[in-house]
Amino acid sequence: MEMMEIGGFFGLLLLIADIWAIVNVFGSDRGTGAKVLWILFILLFPLLGFLVWLLFGPRTTKSARP
Incomplete structure (x- = not known):
């Protein structure tokens, strides 16, 4: 039961x-x-997708200015 909680x-x-x-x-x-x-x-490979995005993903976000 404990392993299921950790997972x-x-x-x-x-x-x-x-x-x-x-x-x-x-x-x-x-x-x-x-x-x-x-x-x-990211959706197809949750762990790998997140890690690859974290390392190589886009670094800039859209500006709030018009």
Whole structure:
């Protein structure tokens, strides 16, 4: 039972990290195609996708100015 609780905790952390990555991809200044590819990669490979995005993903976000 204890291993399931630990696995569930890490699964929840991974879900939060993936959601954070996807939100940041949406806010980036990349083109639509690049955003779609990043999001698909993160969704299809949750741990690997997040780690690759963390290392190589877009670093800039859209400015709030018009």
